[in-house]
Amino acid sequence: MADVLSQSEVESLLSALDPGVQVRQKRADDPNSQVSIYDFKRPERVSKEQMRGFQALHEGFGREFGAALSGMLRTIVEVKLISVDQLTYSEFVxxxxxxxxxxxxxAEPLEGHIILDLNPSIVFPIIDRLLGGGRESTQKLPGRPLTEIEVRLASRITNLAIEALKNAWARICQLDPKISQVESNPQLVQIVPPNEVIVLISFEITMGEMRGIMNLCIPFNTIEPLAGKFSSNAWSTYTQKQADARQSMNLETGVNHAKVKLVVRLAETHLTNSDLLNMAVGDVIPTGTEKSEPLQVDIEGVPKFYAQPGSYKGYTAVQIGKAIRAPEDVVEEKLKSIAATKPPQAQAAT
Known part of the structure; x- marks a missing residue:
């Protein structure tokens, strides 16, 4: 039986045949080589800039929710943002x-659902506080689902969180979150496919010696229409402010005194170059327009009114008649008339 070559002998033979093999092997073993690991099962759909936007947005949510929770429980409650990650829905559940x-x-006007999960390690102490008790940190928490009364009490917590979430998201859109379902087993609820990417925002709620985690799960396909607003560093400029009365009056006064270009079209016709070159004094240009037809008034090049020619105090003038409807206004009126003539059953079907 032939002798078996050792590993060192095989490498020496390969290096003698192809000197590039050893170089490639060294590059593969080099820990400093520029190799980035990418998991195709978990695509990075949310950029780092968008993740920073989520973090900045929900830091304000945590502060407001903590203040509201402290006021309701009459004790100091701290809500601290601890992480913003993206993972699959199955990993989260x-x-x-x-x-x-x-x-x-x-979360209208967004499509889909958002999940707000409260850990039992903080829910039960808060419920006990609402009922007038004060559990010690050493006491064991019940390992059971919430009762119907406890669910009703826990809704006071989630309502505060919803209000704080609505105020925080006012910078991005007018979010209207509402509770549609409360479950004790997370695995019974599947709002997106298991491999769908979600943004997981985790908070730590601290009340005295009691601590617990609150998770906010937002599927990426739910917030995808607004993803561009999280990508900009100026996302905080979406905050809506009340208009100042003085600024509104100054703007209105300035616009009212602004000058616009007004043109009255008396008539239109077409001439050839030869007719134009042979034109002389006294020639008559037929326009094909009746003198009784209204004139068109353009403001800044946009047709706005019909008018009749005349004179006023010795000046040539026009008298404004009815307004010219824009094409989009005509289309809107036709759509409304069609909808009004449809029978109720047809409207319900549409």
Whole structure:
């Protein structure tokens, strides 16, 4: 039987045949080589800039929610943002405790759902506080789902979170979150496919010696229409401000005194170059327009009114008649008339 070559002998033979093999091997083993790991099962759909936007947006949410929760419980409650990550929905669901306080929210005008999950380690102490008790940190928490009364009490917490979330998202859009379902087993709720990318925003709620985690799960396909607003560093400029009365009056006064170009079209016709070159004094140009037809008044090149020619105090003038409707206004009126003539059953079907 032939002798078996050792690994060092095989490498020496390969290096003798192809000197580039050893170089490629060294490059593969070099820890400083520029190789980035990419998992095709978890595509990075949310950019780092967008993740920073999520972090800045929900830091304000945490402060407002913590202040509201402290006011309701009459004790100091701290809500701290601890992480903003993107992962798949299945990874998020299987990382939660069972049972848990799993709230499914609708968030108009966005499509889809948002999940607000409260860990039992903080929900039960808050409920106990609402009922007048004060559990010690050493006491064991019940490992059971919330009762119907406890769910009603926990809704006071989620309502505060929803209000704070609405105020924080006012910088991006007028979000209207509402609770549609409350579950104790997170695995029974599937709002997106298991491999769908979600943005997971985690907060730590601290009340005295009691601590717990609150998770806000936002599927990427839900916020995809607004993803561009998170990409800009100026996303905070979306904050809506009340218009100042003085500024409004100054703007209105300035616009009212602005000059515009007004043109009255008396008539239109077409001439050839030869007719124009042979034109002389006294020639008559037929326009094909009746003298009784209204004239068109253009403001800044846009047709606005019909008018009749005449004179006023010795000056040539026009008298403004009816307004010229824009094409989009005509289309809107036709659509409304069509909708009004449809029978109720046809409207319900559409």
């Amino acid at each position: 299987y990382s939660l405790e069972n049972p848990s306080c799993f709230n499914l929210l609708t």
